[in-house]
Amino acid sequence: MSATDKLISLYEKYRSDLGGLIAAKFKKNQHDAEDIVQDAFYNVLRAKNIDTIDNPKAYLYQAASNLALNRIRKNNYHRDYIASMDDTAVDMLTPERNVLAQHDLKMLETAMDKLPKKYQTTFLMSRMHSKSYKEIAADLNIAESTVEKHIIKTLKHLRSHLDEEVGV
Numbered sequence: 001m002s003a004t005d006k007l008i009s010l011y012e013k014y015r016s017d018l019g020g021l022i023a024a025k026f027k028k029n030q031h032d033a034e035d036i037v038q039d040a041f042y043n044v045l046r047a048k049n050i051d052t053i054d055n056p057k058a059y060l061y062q063a064a065s066n067l068a069l070n071r072i073r074k075n076n077y078h079r080d081y082i083a084s085m086d087d088t089a090v091d092m093l094t095p096e097r098n099v100l101a102q103h104d105l106k107m108l109e110t111a112m113d114k115l116p117k118k119y120q121t122t123f124l125m126s127r128m129h130s131k132s133y134k135e136i137a138a139d140l141n142i143a144e145s146t147v148e149k150h151i152i153k154t155l156k157h158l159r160s161h162l163d164e165e166v167g168v
Contacts, residue, residue: 003050121140
């Protein structure tokens with residue numbers, strides 16, 4: 001059996017179980033788990049000689065575990081780095097981004113001002129206060145479907161208004 005045939009056999013036999021294990025063990029979503037499994041198989045493919053691997057299944061599972069741990073470490077490092085930066089440092093690093101964001105915010109405020117008050121209220125409760133449609137409906141004493149309609153109309157209006165501003 002050639003090395004390619006062995007790899008195909010390994011892939012067909014262990015891909016699904018390995019993906020489930022990675023997703024469960026490292027609390028990864030299915031997409032991330034599939035990426036890690038693909039990378040593990042790629043590492044096996046790159047091995048100098050697959051025939052010299054005593055236990056290909058163990059090698060594959062260990063490779064996938066190592067890749068998952070490396071991804072977690074990288075994500076944690078990135079998250080910690082971003083969290084360690086204060087707002088002024090971010091603004092100092094990208095002054096043009098700050099100007100663009102202020103311009104975008106002004107365009108959004110102008111578009112919001114053109115909406116009826118009831119649409120503004122439901123949209124802001126949803127987006128600014130992270131309330132669910134059910135919570136908004138209870139607070140405003142309206143049907144949940146009405147909240148959904150208000151949000152949809154608001155999003156359509158904002159998209160249309162901002163597209164006009166940008167010239168799309």
